[in-house]
Amino acid sequence: xxxxxxxxxxxxxxxxxxxxxxxxxxxxxxxxxxxxxxxxxxxxxxxxxxxxxxxxxxxxxxxxxxxxxxxxxxxxxxxxxxxxxxxxxxxxxxxxxxxxxxxxxxxxxxxxxxxxxxxxxxxxxxxxxxxxxxxxxxxxxxxxxxxxxxxxxxxxxxxxxxxxxxxxxxxxxxxxxxxxxxxxxxxxxxxxxxxxxxxxxxxxxxxxxxxxxxxxxxxxxxxxxxxxxxxxxxxxxxxxxxxxxxxxxxxxxxxxxxxxxxxxxxxxxxxxxxxxxxxxxxxxxxxxxxxxxxxxxxxxxxxxxxxxxxxxxxxxxxxxxxxxxxxxxxxxxxxxxxxxxxxxxxxxxxxxxxxxxxxxxxxxxxxxxxxxxxxxxxxxxxxxxxxxxxxxxxxxxxxxxxxxxxxxxxxxxxxxxxxxxxxxxxxxxxxxxxxxxxxxxxxxxxxxxxxxxxxxxxxxxxxxxxxxxxxxxxxxxxxxxxxxxxxxxxxxxxxxxxxxxxxxxxxxxxxxxxxxxxxxxxxxxxxxxxxxxxxxxxxxxxxxxxxxxxxxxxxxxxxxxxxxxxxxxxxxxxxxxxxxxxxxxxxxxxxxxxxxxxxxxxxxxxxxxxxxxxx
Numbered sequence: 001x002x003x004x005x006x007x008x009x010x011x012x013x014x015x016x017x018x019x020x021x022x023x024x025x026x027x028x029x030x031x032x033x034x035x036x037x038x039x040x041x042x043x044x045x046x047x048x049x050x051x052x053x054x055x056x057x058x059x060x061x062x063x064x065x066x067x068x069x070x071x072x073x074x075x076x077x078x079x080x081x082x083x084x085x086x087x088x089x090x091x092x093x094x095x096x097x098x099x100x101x102x103x104x105x106x107x108x109x110x111x112x113x114x115x116x117x118x119x120x121x122x123x124x125x126x127x128x129x130x131x132x133x134x135x136x137x138x139x140x141x142x143x144x145x146x147x148x149x150x151x152x153x154x155x156x157x158x159x160x161x162x163x164x165x166x167x168x169x170x171x172x173x174x175x176x177x178x179x180x181x182x183x184x185x186x187x188x189x190x191x192x193x194x195x196x197x198x199x200x201x202x203x204x205x206x207x208x209x210x211x212x213x214x215x216x217x218x219x220x221x222x223x224x225x226x227x228x229x230x231x232x233x234x235x236x237x238x239x240x241x242x243x244x245x246x247x248x249x250x251x252x253x254x255x256x257x258x259x260x261x262x263x264x265x266x267x268x269x270x271x272x273x274x275x276x277x278x279x280x281x282x283x284x285x286x287x288x289x290x291x292x293x294x295x296x297x298x299x300x301x302x303x304x305x306x307x308x309x310x311x312x313x314x315x316x317x318x319x320x321x322x323x324x325x326x327x328x329x330x331x332x333x334x335x336x337x338x339x340x341x342x343x344x345x346x347x348x349x350x351x352x353x354x355x356x357x358x359x360x361x362x363x364x365x366x367x368x369x370x371x372x373x374x375x376x377x378x379x380x381x382x383x384x385x386x387x388x389x390x391x392x393x394x395x396x397x398x399x400x401x402x403x404x405x406x407x408x409x410x411x412x413x414x415x416x417x418x419x420x421x422x423x424x425x426x427x428x429x430x431x432x433x434x435x436x437x438x439x440x441x442x443x444x445x446x447x448x449x450x451x452x453x454x455x456x457x458x459x460x461x462x463x464x465x466x467x468x469x470x471x472x473x474x475x476x477x478x479x480x481x482x483x484x485x486x487x488x489x490x491x492x493x494x495x496x497x498x499x500x501x502x503x504x505x506x507x508x509x510x511x512x513x514x515x516x517x518x519x520x521x522x523x524x525x526x527x528x529x530x531x532x533x534x535x536x537x538x539x540x541x542x543x544x545x546x547x548x549x550x551x552x553x554x555x556x557x558x559x560x561x562x563x564x565x566x567x568x569x570x571x572x573x574x575x576x577x578x579x580x581x582x583x584x585x586x587x588x589x590x591x592x593x594x595x596x597x598x599x600x601x602x603x604x605x606x607x608x609x610x611x612x613x614x615x
């Protein structure tokens with residue numbers, strides 16, 4: 001079968017990420033004797049440097065961690081809403097939605113602490129060694145990818161008139177970074193160097209210095225700069241200047257933590273996801289909504305360049321309609337809720353509930369937002385989402401491509417974010433899937449003392465009380481970030497994930513089905529064939545990013561999708577938009593065969609940026 005690249009195989013270590021420099025950094029750490037977790041941390045900090053339009057240190061990162069011989073855990077690097085981030089505060093400012101940019105949208109930063117906790121608990125290398133790669137690229141520069149300059153171009157006027165600290169870094173000489181031009185961030189390099197200097201006095205122990213770094217972030221010079229940035233009046237998507245709500249107590253009182261994953265058993269596989277503070281269970285529910293038996297006979301596998309992994313329009317129709325039902329339940333039920341408001345995850349994934357939901361899938365495309373009533377509870381939909389679903393909220397055409405790769409920035413400065421991803425497996429069987437995001441260069445002004453901005457994850461909450469995802473101090477916003485890890489016979493076999501906002505758990509479902517059902521290559525899963533295969537997504541549910549739009553009945557497919565599928569979907573009433581040939585899906589993946597120890601990896605060719613390495 002034709003693929004853009006081979007599925008890599010070896011026995012020493014495998015890495016896949018959304019940028020070749022991050023992948024090679026992780027591999028260099030493995031070659032130096034580090035394990036998968038050392039490698040992931042080093043690569044994570046490099047991603048802050050080389051993909052600043054997709055993530056930053058003040059963003060967030062959820063990760064699925066599978067130590068060799070140990071249980072799978074979720075490492076939650078998603079910060080909470082600050083104590084002052086109440087609905088009343090925002091509505092008193094005349095806001096109906098949390099702005100898509102600016103300090104009002106900033107949650108407590110989570111990425112840095114999560115990487116530190118991972119390094120402390122599962123890594124073996126020193127903080128100095130893992131940060132060295134990012135410092136080098138920030139100081140000496142790296143060739144800018146196309147999307148950095150394109151993203152800066154869309155917010156050029158904002159940078160020049162309002163966010164002048166961002167202009168100083170990303171419009172040096174009055175020009176956005178050209179593709180291939182060396183892009184440096186000396187302020188970020190200086191931040192990490194100062195951090196290391198201050199940590200050096202904490203003692204000689206590896207863990208002591210990591211703990212010192214966490215204190216500097218929460219209470220030292222980095223905290224001071226973060227708080228000053230939050231307190232600075234900043235123009236945001238509301239068209240007004242606002243200050244944020246972040247305080248020293250918020251920074252000092254939050255830390256990354258481990259949780260048990262939510263799991264679902266399907267066809268001999270156990271798929272692990274983060275809880276309903278992410279959208280992770282939506283992938284599991286899409287699996288639960290599939291027919292009882294799905295085999296390779298149900299799915300046509302052609303060459304990845306010419307044939308869809310799901311080339312029967314009837315099967316694709318069922319997948320689309322299942323996505324709509326799962327995402328409607330996400331809208332009505334997901335959030336960081338507790339007690340009587342806790343998300344009924346067990347029921348949402350139960351056979352009885354999904355039998356009822358599956359019966360709603362007819363022969364024609366649905367255009368309604370149809371959440372269910374698990375345990376007899378009434379679904380709760382925000383007034384804004386209900387209006388959008390009824391066709392009263394309009395649809396921004398820029399949102400059509402929002403999940404199809406890099407972030408989209410509207411003319412008014414509104415952003416719909418994208419992200420990064422990295423998967424690593426080492427020769428000892430340690431495995432990790434992580435999706436760093438947020439703190440984009442177009443989220444907030446660059447903090448000149450630090451070289452990076454605050455994030456904007458609170459834009460995913462609602463300013464309406466009584467909803468699972470209502471803005472609530474001390475609770476996490478429901479995020480789209482959703483890494484995946486799959487086990488077979490209780491052994492971790494497959495780690496995968498993708499950028500793409502609301503599309504992440506759509507594309508990951510399609511990849512997973514293709515990876516586990518399509519014919520193997522050299523005795524292992526054809527990861528690259530599953531990554532390369534034509535893909536699609538639907539926007540037929542309220543979006544997670546400002547301005548929270550919806551496109552009922554929509555399906556966007558790659559032009560490589562067979563015409564028979566496209567026409568078959570149209571006959572069923574789907575509004576099919578044909579996008580560019582390589583515009584859907586951004587998958588990364590690594591795998592390990594527990595019986596042979598053979599490792600494999602693949603990466604997305606779309607965007608000419610993702611890369612897999614290994615041996």
